[in-house]
Amino acid sequence: MPIPRVRPLPVTAYANLNALGGTRTDILHALAEGRSGLRPLVGEPGIETAVGAVDVALPELPSELGPWSTRLARMAAALVEQLDEPLRRARERWRPERIAVVLGTSTAGALTTEHAYQEYVAHGRLPSDYDFRRQHTFGAVLHVVSALSGARGPAWMISTACTSGSKPLASAQRLISAGLVDAALVGGFDTLCNLTLLGFAALQAIDRVPCRPFSIDRAGISIGEGGALALVERDGDARVLVEGVGETSDAYHISAPHPEGRGALDAMRQALEQAGRRPDEVDHINAHGTGTRLNDVAEAQAIRAVFAAPPPVTSTKGYTGHTLGAAGAIEFAFSAYAIEEGFLPPSIHADPVDPAIDLPLVRAVQRGTYRHVLSNSFAFGGNNVSVLVGAP
Amino acid sequence: MNESPFVSLAGMGLWLPRTPSVGAWRDGTRDETALAPGGRTLDRTNRRRASQLGRALADACAEACASANVDAGRVPTIVGSSIAEASTLLSILDTTWRRKEPVSPAAFSVSVHNAASGILSISAGNRGFASSIAADADTPAAALIEAVGLVLTTDEPVLVACGDETAPAHLVDDSETWELLAAAVVLAPLAWDGPELAKLALRLEGRPDLPPAALPAALGRNPVAGLVDLIDAVARGRSGTVRLDRGTGRGHCAEIVCLVHGADARPSDGSDRR
Numbered sequence: 001m002p003i004p005r006v007r008p009l010p011v012t013a014y015a016n017l018n019a020l021g022g023t024r025t026d027i028l029h030a031l032a033e034g035r036s037g038l039r040p041l042v043g044e045p046g047i048e049t050a051v052g053a054v055d056v057a058l059p060e061l062p063s064e065l066g067p068w069s070t071r072l073a074r075m076a077a078a079l080v081e082q083l084d085e086p087l088r089r090a091r092e093r094w095r096p097e098r099i100a101v102v103l104g105t106s107t108a109g110a111l112t113t114e115h116a117y118q119e120y121v122a123h124g125r126l127p128s129d130y131d132f133r134r135q136h137t138f139g140a141v142l143h144v145v146s147a148l149s150g151a152r153g154p155a156w157m158i159s160t161a162c163t164s165g166s167k168p169l170a171s172a173q174r175l176i177s178a179g180l181v182d183a184a185l186v187g188g189f190d191t192l193c194n195l196t197l198l199g200f201a202a203l204q205a206i207d208r209v210p211c212r213p214f215s216i217d218r219a220g221i222s223i224g225e226g227g228a229l230a231l232v233e234r235d236g237d238a239r240v241l242v243e244g245v246g247e248t249s250d251a252y253h254i255s256a257p258h259p260e261g262r263g264a265l266d267a268m269r270q271a272l273e274q275a276g277r278r279p280d281e282v283d284h285i286n287a288h289g290t291g292t293r294l295n296d297v298a299e300a301q302a303i304r305a306v307f308a309a310p311p312p313v314t315s316t317k318g319y320t321g322h323t324l325g326a327a328g329a330i331e332f333a334f335s336a337y338a339i340e341e342g343f344l345p346p347s348i349h350a351d352p353v354d355p356a357i358d359l360p361l362v363r364a365v366q367r368g369t370y371r372h373v374l375s376n377s378f379a380f381g382g383n384n385v386s387v388l389v390g391a392p
Numbered sequence: 393m394n395e396s397p398f399v400s401l402a403g404m405g406l407w408l409p410r411t412p413s414v415g416a417w418r419d420g421t422r423d424e425t426a427l428a429p430g431g432r433t434l435d436r437t438n439r440r441r442a443s444q445l446g447r448a449l450a451d452a453c454a455e456a457c458a459s460a461n462v463d464a465g466r467v468p469t470i471v472g473s474s475i476a477e478a479s480t481l482l483s484i485l486d487t488t489w490r491r492k493e494p495v496s497p498a499a500f501s502v503s504v505h506n507a508a509s510g511i512l513s514i515s516a517g518n519r520g521f522a523s524s525i526a527a528d529a530d531t532p533a534a535a536l537i538e539a540v541g542l543v544l545t546t547d548e549p550v551l552v553a554c555g556d557e558t559a560p561a562h563l564v565d566d567s568e569t570w571e572l573l574a575a576a577v578v579l580a581p582l583a584w585d586g587p588e589l590a591k592l593a594l595r596l597e598g599r600p601d602l603p604p605a606a607l608p609a610a611l612g613r614n615p616v617a618g619l620v621d622l623i624d625a626v627a628r629g630r631s632g633t634v635r636l637d638r639g640t641g642r643g644h645c646a647e648i649v650c651l652v653h654g655a656d657a658r659p660s661d662g663s664d665r666r
Contacts, residue, residue: 001468001520004545097394097597106504110481113563117485120562132563137475138505139528154596154644156527156534159476159505167523174541180396180596195481198488199500249513249522254441255501263519380501381510383522
């Protein structure tokens with residue numbers, strides 16, 4: 001497929017929520033201090049691991065959205081709340097019908113359905129307030145965000161596992177470039193749940209201690225939760241730009257990455273080509289860097305194949321855990337922080353680094369001017385996304 | 393009214409129990425042996441991995457690609473599904489909470505929404521664009537809008553496949569469940585030199601006042617049945633407005649101008665639907 005002809009997309013506002021906190025200030029402090037948000041898992045499902053739980057008060061949904069109230073929906077509501085003023089301005093500037101909502105999630109309402117099913121097994125009936133359509137489906141949180149944001153344009157969820165949170169950026173870029181809408185609210189969310197903890201444990205892909213991306217000792221992921229939202233507009237006062245997005249497939253294996261990172265490499269090259277940038281213009285890479293044996297080596301090889309001299313690389317999974325369907329959105333926000341705040345967080349828990357990973361990892365907070373940052377996300381199904389974020 | 397530019401509709405595919413092709417649907421012929429989708433274009437490993445939904449999507453995609461004369465190994469592919477692999481999720485929950493057994497890594501790997509999308513990509517060797525989306529009853533409209541965005545920015549054909557498996561027992565009332573179906577279309581730029589069945593534009597603002605077409609109840613409740621309405625209209629050469637949901641969505645519509653079967657002769661009023 002030819003690379004879509006799109007324009008750089010202004011990001012006029014964004015918000016982030018994860019194990020480091022619910023405000024920009026809290027998250028930036030943690031990143032600057034190299035402080036992880038991962039903590040030992042307590043309680044179900046009884047696995048020895050660390051998780052990145054969101055530990056801030058989440059808003060209640062308004063009464064008319066009561067039947068949609070889940071942890072996922074309330075996390076989404078917390079993010080919409082942070083964008084209240086930019087959204088008001090966008091609704092005034094563009095008609096609400098010309099503002100799309102394109103979001104990502106991997107597990108949607110699995111957490112709520114798990115609790116409901118446990119009650120079903122114990123008592124033979126679902127909880128009286130359980131509603132599959134309003135609490136489980138991928139469209140449920142979409143309805144909540146559309147209602148709370150006042151955006152009435154086309155709306156959908158993307159669910160491509162761990163690339164779910166970054167693909168909406170590409171969709172919005174195409175929709176706006178094609179003249180189908182004028183603005184879009186994009187992002188992704190996921191909650192912790194037993195399904196993913198037990199599933200990744202079954203795949204032997206969960207570390208017992210906080211995940212150690214790129215380390216010789218790495219033994220898998222730590223799962224996290226959270227989300228991020230960004231408001232993108234046809235034009236406007238940009239905080240950062242989405243300059244290019246590459247979207248490819250490995251066509252190799254349903255859950256394992258291609259060993260040489262073939263699809264990852266293609267995605268990075270496409271993002272650069274779409275943006276009209278050379279590899280040597282990229283100042284930083286926020287790697288997918290999950291901490292699994294396979295991913296980190298494959299990604300390092302792919303980065304080496306694209307970049308003759310790779311820029312500083314960080315995995316932020318050691319701070320937040322792997323937030324799955326939210327990861328692409330959260331790490332887009334981290335990439336924007338690098339540009340706006342002028343610092344790169346260290347890739348924590350990487351020591352001792354695997355000698356097979358020949359990358360210039362960020363080992364201590366690094367300050368400077370960063371104008372182009374590449375953010376990678378890779379997923380089950382062999383789905384790969386690479387987003388080039390640029391300074392305005 | 394906010395409407396997309398016209399694009400070409402280049403091919404179509406369909407899999408329903410006993411109606412395993414667009415031709416069978418149009419002609420009203422029933423194949424009593426077609427009770428489960430074969431997933432015949434999937435390689436053996438992925439056919440084994442695929443759910444009923446994944447196989448039905450594969451069959452619908454194969455028919456659509458063949459009729460549009462596009463290569464499944466290269467065409468960008470968008471899969472739409474409201475609940476996707478919910479039956480696999482339910483099976484994992486049952487394993488965990490009722491049978492108290494370990495989760496199967498194989499089952500977990502195909503519990504994600506994009507399992508079918510990944511299986512299609514791996515089987516076809518397609519290393520290009522693949523996405524998997526959901527929007528409840530608006531899933532067909534959303535998938536088509538995403539596809540039109542791709543067509544307009546790449547000038548290449550795009551495969552859209554929508555399907556939903558029967559809603560999981562235990563989690564929904566019997567009156568809310570539906571039959572398995574999968575439907576697929578290939579959209580292409582107007583300047584495309586391949587087959588062309590119709591021209592299509594999408595209304596980006598809903599028309600909830602427009603009634604949905606009449607489909608049998610268990611089929612009509614399927615969240616992606618709106619794509620069957622579109623295929624039905626094109627297969628019968630009926631130009632006009634087709635609502636892309638079943639009355640419970642936003643009312644997104646497609647305006648179609650049919651180019652085959654003496655199109656434009658009859659309004660798309662749903663009066664002769666099966």
